[in-house]
Every structure is written in C-alpha cells, then in structure tokens.
Amino acid sequence: MTIKVSSWTGLEVVVPVGFNRSHIAEFIQSKSRWIKNALERSHPVEELKRPESVQLGLLNAIWSVGYCPSSENRVSVLEQPGNVLLLTGPVRRPATVAVALNQWLQKRAARVLKPWLGRLGAELSLPFSRVSVRRQKTKWGSCSAEKSISLNRNLLFLPEPLARYVLVHELCHCRQLDHSEKFWDFLETFEPNARQTAAKVREASESVPRWAMV
Ligand SMILES: [Zn+2]
Numbered sequence: 001m002t003i004k005v006s007s008w009t010g011l012e013v014v015v016p017v018g019f020n021r022s023h024i025a026e027f028i029q030s031k032s033r034w035i036k037n038a039l040e041r042s043h044p045v046e047e048l049k050r051p052e053s054v055q056l057g058l059l060n061a062i063w064s065v066g067y068c069p070s071s072e073n074r075v076s077v078l079e080q081p082g083n084v085l086l087l088t089g090p091v092r093r094p095a096t097v098a099v100a101l102n103q104w105l106q107k108r109a110a111r112v113l114k115p116w117l118g119r120l121g122a123e124l125s126l127p128f129s130r131v132s133v134r135r136q137k138t139k140w141g142s143c144s145a146e147k148s149i150s151l152n153r154n155l156l157f158l159p160e161p162l163a164r165y166v167l168v169h170e171l172c173h174c175r176q177l178d179h180s181e182k183f184w185d186f187l188e189t190f191e192p193n194a195r196q197t198a199a200k201v202r203e204a205s206e207s208v209p210r211w212a213m214v
Contacts, residue, residue: 001027005038048094051211054085054101057159058112067091075100098211102135105212109133109153117149117167124190126171140166140201143173154208162204165197 001019004012013024028035055062063085075089077100085104090096110133117131129147136142136152143149149170155163168190176183187194 003028003031003035005035005042011035011039048098048210048214050091050094050097051101051209054209056108056156057207058156058163059108060160067097077101077104094211095214098214101211102214105156106133106135106153109151109156113151113153113155113167117151117171120164120167121171124168124171126168126174128171128174141170143170143177145177147174149174154212157207157209157212158201158204162197162201165191165194165201169194169198 001016001024002014004014011028013028015021015024050067051065053062053064061083063079063083066084066086068086068088069091070088072089075087075091075096078086078088080086085101087097087100089100113133114131117128120126121128127147128143128149131149131151133151133153135154136150140152140155141150151167151170155166158166169187172183172187172190176186184194191197
C-alpha cells in the first residue's frame with residue numbers, strides 16, 4: 001500500500017487488487033502525522049507555463065494572451081479590444097508573467113467581489129463589518145468573529161452560482177461562526193442545496209490555473 005500527496009490530487013492511496021478495504025482507514029490514521037506534513041509541504045507539480053488564454057468563469061469572459069517582449073523592466077498587462085490581454089516587458093520567464101497576471105487578477109477580483117458582497121449582504125440582510133480580497137491558499141473565503149470577511153481572489157475562476165455560494169456562506173458566518181447544524185440550516189434558507197454546492201466548490205479548485213496558484 002502506498003500513499004501519495006500532492007496539491008493537485010490531494011491524498012491518493014494505492015492498494016493491491018483484492019486488498020481488504022476495511023484496513024485503509026486504519027492505515028491512513030496511522031500515517032496521519034506524515035500526511036499532514038506532506039500536505040503542508042506539497043507544491044503544485046505541474047510545470048509553470050505562460051498561459052495562452054485566461055478564462056474567468058465568474059465574468060463569463062475569456063481573453064487570449066499576447067506576449068510582446070520589450071526592454072522595460074516590469075511586465076505590464078494591457079486589456080485590449082477583442083478580449084486580448086497584451087503583456088509587454090520581460091515576458092519570457094513564466095514566473096515573471098505569473099506575477100504580473102496575478103496582480104491584474106487581484107485588481108479585477110477586488111473590483112468585482114467587494115461590491116458584490118455589499119449588494120448580497122444588503123439583499124439578504126446579512127451585515128458584515130469589512131471585506132478584503134486576497135489570494136488564499138486553501139480557502140475560498142473566511143469570516144472572523146469581528147464579521148470581517150476575506151475572499152479568495154481566485155473566486156473569479158468559478159462559475160457564478162458557485163462563487164455566489166461562497167459569498168453567502170461567509171455572510172452567514174457573520175450570524176453563526178461555526179459549522180454546526182444550526183449554521184447549515186441557516187445557510188440553507190438562502191442556498192437550498194448548500195451541502196451539495198459546498199462539495200462542488202471544493203472540487204472547483206481544479207478550475208484554477210497553475211499560474212494563479214503561485
Ligand atoms: Zn464556513
């Protein structure tokens with residue numbers, strides 16, 4: 001029996017044919033410390049490449065990306081007509097390109113997600129104190145006891161219903177901070193299939209491209 005951990009596939013357990021599956025849980029339990037460490041250390045294994053296109057599900061938009069090397073010392077991202085993103089400057093290194101695209105993404109996300117949360121909070125009568133948008137490694141959003149909501153900028157990659165779910169989920173935490181039955185019941189008054197949607201949202205991290213994870 002072997003265990004593999006990566007940020008793409010998560011935890012993978014490989015067992016021989018005919019293996020008694022009832023022992024798997026016990027085996028995982030016995031390795032839990034190793035698994036926890038490995039998950040914390042794991043980095044995306046996929047090679048970082050310059051994207052040819054950028055698709056933001058939430059905005060229903062897809063850009064083709066053009067690269068134009070020039071002598072400037074910073075990469076600039078220019079939005080051009082016909083849904084083209086033109087990157088100029090030192091654009092040969094994928095890592096440099098990723099940094100510039102992530103800055104562009106961050107601005108877009110703040111512009112879209114902050115007012116949206118405000119509208120939803122007012123519409124559903126679920127007040128919050130403040131909102132920030134940033135890259136979060138493992139969460140789509142979070143909410144503090146002070147009703148301060150933090151949203152993952154990569155929500156832009158999700159389809160609208162899933163991103164909306166995350167915002168409503170965090171707004172509901174302003175009323176009920178934990179994940180108790182009471183919380184889920186309250187959330188389901190706004191999101192009737194909250195538990196199923198939560199599972200879809202977890203899987204949707206696969207729609208985030210490699211460059212947006214650096
Ligand atoms: Zn939650």
